Amino acid sequence: MPIIRVEHLSKKFGTVTAIDDVSIEVEEGTIFGFLGPNGAGKSTTINILCTLLSPTSGRAMIAGYDCIKDSSMVRKAIGIVFQDPTLDKELTAYENMMLHAYLYNVKRSEIKSRINDALKFVDLYERRKDVVKKFSGGMKRRLEVARGLIHRPRILFLDEPTLGLDPQSRANLWDFITDLPKKHNVTVFMTTHYMDEAEVCDRISIIDSGSIIATGTPDELKKTVGGDVIYIKTADNKKAKSEIEKIFDVDVSEKNDELFLTTLKGDSCIPEIIKAIGEQVLSVRLQRPTLNDVFIKMTGKQIRDEEISSTDTFKDEMRAYRRRFDRG
Amino acid sequence: MIEANAVYVLVLRELIKFFRAKSRLVTTLARPVIWLFLIGGGMSRLVSPGMGVDYMQFIFPGILGMTILFSSIFSAISIIWDKEFGLMKGILVAPVSRFSIVIGKALSGTIVSTIQAFIILLLFPFLGIKLSLLSILYVIFICLLLSFAISTLGIVIATFYESFESFSVIMNFIVMPMFFLSGAMYPVNKLPAILKVISQINPLTYGVDALKHAMLKGSDLIDFSVATDIAVLIACSVAFTIIAGVIFERKK
Numbered sequence: 175m176p177i178i179r180v181e182h183l184s185k186k187f188g189t190v191t192a193i194d195d196v197s198i199e200v201e202e203g204t205i206f207g208f209l210g211p212n213g214a215g216k217s218t219t220i221n222i223l224c225t226l227l228s229p230t231s232g233r234a235m236i237a238g239y240d241c242i243k244d245s246s247m248v249r250k251a252i253g254i255v256f257q258d259p260t261l262d263k264e265l266t267a268y269e270n271m272m273l274h275a276y277l278y279n280v281k282r283s284e285i286k287s288r289i290n291d292a293l294k295f296v297d298l299y300e301r302r303k304d305v306v307k308k309f310s311g312g313m314k315r316r317l318e319v320a321r322g323l324i325h326r327p328r329i330l331f332l333d334e335p336t337l338g339l340d341p342q343s344r345a346n347l348w349d350f351i352t353d354l355p356k357k358h359n360v361t362v363f364m365t366t367h368y369m370d371e372a373e374v375c376d377r378i379s380i381i382d383s384g385s386i387i388a389t390g391t392p393d394e395l396k397k398t399v400g401g402d403v404i405y406i407k408t409a410d411n412k413k414a415k416s417e418i419e420k421i422f423d424v425d426v427s428e429k430n431d432e433l434f435l436t437t438l439k440g441d442s443c444i445p446e447i448i449k450a451i452g453e454q455v456l457s458v459r460l461q462r463p464t465l466n467d468v469f470i471k472m473t474g475k476q477i478r479d480e481e482i483s484s485t486d487t488f489k490d491e492m493r494a495y496r497r498r499f500d501r502g
Numbered sequence: 503m504i505e506a507n508a509v510y511v512l513v514l515r516e517l518i519k520f521f522r523a524k525s526r527l528v529t530t531l532a533r534p535v536i537w538l539f540l541i542g543g544g545m546s547r548l549v550s551p552g553m554g555v556d557y558m559q560f561i562f563p564g565i566l567g568m569t570i571l572f573s574s575i576f577s578a579i580s581i582i583w584d585k586e587f588g589l590m591k592g593i594l595v596a597p598v599s600r601f602s603i604v605i606g607k608a609l610s611g612t613i614v615s616t617i618q619a620f621i622i623l624l625l626f627p628f629l630g631i632k633l634s635l636l637s638i639l640y641v642i643f644i645c646l647l648l649s650f651a652i653s654t655l656g657i658v659i660a661t662f663y664e665s666f667e668s669f670s671v672i673m674n675f676i677v678m679p680m681f682f683l684s685g686a687m688y689p690v691n692k693l694p695a696i697l698k699v700i701s702q703i704n705p706l707t708y709g710v711d712a713l714k715h716a717m718l719k720g721s722d723l724i725d726f727s728v729a730t731d732i733a734v735l736i737a738c739s740v741a742f743t744i745i746a747g748v749i750f751e752r753k754k
């Protein structure tokens with residue numbers, strides 16, 4: 175039985191339809207990726223699943239519990255890292271973790287060791303006594319992941335976990351996330367608008383303007399846009415071209431002094447080509463279709479990064495504003 | 503259902519932040535002290551003779567009420583900031599009842615406000631007020647009760663607002679009128695009928711009145727009995743807690 179089951183879920187905000195007839199199934203112990211551009215309805219879906227919003231129609235079940243009727247059972251089963259940070263910046267890393275441990279009714283005798291373990295897992299143990307204000311974006315995200323795991327949830331939701339991080343912190347965070355199902359026995363449901371990040375997912379649904387337009391494993395989805403492309407440079411392109419066409423029965427074309435051919439199994443095809451015409455080959459490279467290509471094919475448009483920005487800066491300004499009032 | 507762990511940690515969080523921001527403590531205590539000595543000191547020459555008590559003594563219960571009013575409302579409407587900064591979302595997805603969150607928030611405001619009121623209370627010897635140990639305990643009890651009532655009222659107010667642009671609206675149209683129509687600065691029984699009615703539905707009036715019982719013993723400036731004051735404060739606390747809990751429970 176899938177641990178997350180979403181059936182025909184729709185949500186309207188007044189006249190705006192945020193999501194429209196969304197259905198999803200996620201198997202236990204897998205990483206599920208929910209991909210789509212800004213405003214596609216990813217966060218709305220997560221908010222319904224974690225019981226903060228009620229849907230206009232449809233049903234969502236988590237770990238066998240109905241998100242509307244059994245919301246408190248659902249809440250016990252899940253951990254969440256929201257799109258916008260929800261840490262208390264005036265508190266230390268340890269205190270933030272403690273706040274959650276108590277809210278989730280973790281046994282008092284276990285709180286300390288669990289927090290320390292979680293902080294070690296995300297490499298923040300040394301900084302546990304620092305107030306979160308002093309943390310970088312990547313550290314805050316990692317702390318939120320650790321906090322989301324403190325009560326040992328069965329499912330962890332991650333809404334745009336890498337938003338606003340530099341490439342190194344992103345890679346770092348991905349290492350943590352891909353380890354989660356094995357190390358923490360948790361099913362991961364994550365959203366992102368960075369198509370390349372979704373490669374690590376076991377299954378993916380692509381959502382655009384509130385509707386799911388494709389679902390499958392990353393490989394299945396990429397196959398829908400045609401196969402891999404192999405580029406070959408040889409000493410004598412003309413001769414190599416005719417030989418490859420003869421042996422493998424494919425069309426080979428030439429562009430910029432390179433031969434290229436399309437195939438469904440690029441990685442196993444390369445050794446065979448080398449075996450056949452090995453001594454003539456100067457270089458070989460393989461280009462695989464990306465999830466971005468899938469999205470473009472499905473929607474006819476590109477996901478644009480610049481549309482998306484965190485609301486953090488705005489909120490920092492507001493914090494300063496609040497501090498002034500505090501004094502007043 | 504109320505989860506003790508959740509209430510405990512919400513109060514703990516507020517106390518940690520309260521004691522960490524010491525400069526905030528100094529500035530919040532400055533307001534009542536300034537009112538007491540600048541306004542009270544200035545006005546006392548004007549109004550004192552007809553009242554039967556020294557004006558500074560008369561407003562002292564009101565100044566304690568003011569300390570509690572501002573501190574409790576401020577603590578409660580920090581919920582609006584918690585919402586704005588997403589912190590509230592993190593708390594709302596936890597498996598705790600909405601009443602626990604309301605009670606936790608209200609107790610935070612109650613403790614922080616009572617600490618501040620207690621510090622102001624220590625000024626009483628300088629104003630020529632005599633208080634027995636028993637009276638001091640009574641005053642602390644009233645401060646706790648009043649703080650809880652005002653905190654829960656603040657939480658009800660906060661549930662109606664999503665962003666802090668509303669801060670000045672709350673200050674100017676709720677907090678300031680509540681303060682002036684509470685008998686803190688002048689007796690309410692001499693006000694025009696309409697204002698008198700408003701003062702009678704103002705919970706702060708009963709808190710200030712209860713404090714006057716301890717500090718202005720036997721004066722005819724006291725409007726209600728202690729029993730009435732305490733009953734009204736308890737009733738308000740219960741009513742506001744329920745209203746806030748119910749509103750919190752409602753999903754969008």
Ligand SMILES: Nc1ncnc2c1ncn2[C@@H]1O[C@H](COP(=O)(O)OP(=O)(O)O)[C@@H](O)[C@H]1O
Pocket residue numbers: 187190191192193210211212213214215216217218219
């Ligand atoms: N509280 C709300 N009120 C009105 N419209 C909303 C609200 N939340 C989201 N929306 C709208 O719903 C759509 C989906 O938003 P969202 O789920 O945040 O997208 P994503 O997370 O994929 O970027 C957007 O058009 C957004 O404007």
Ligand SMILES: [Mg+2]
Pocket residue numbers: 213216217218257333334
């Ligand atoms: Mg989003």
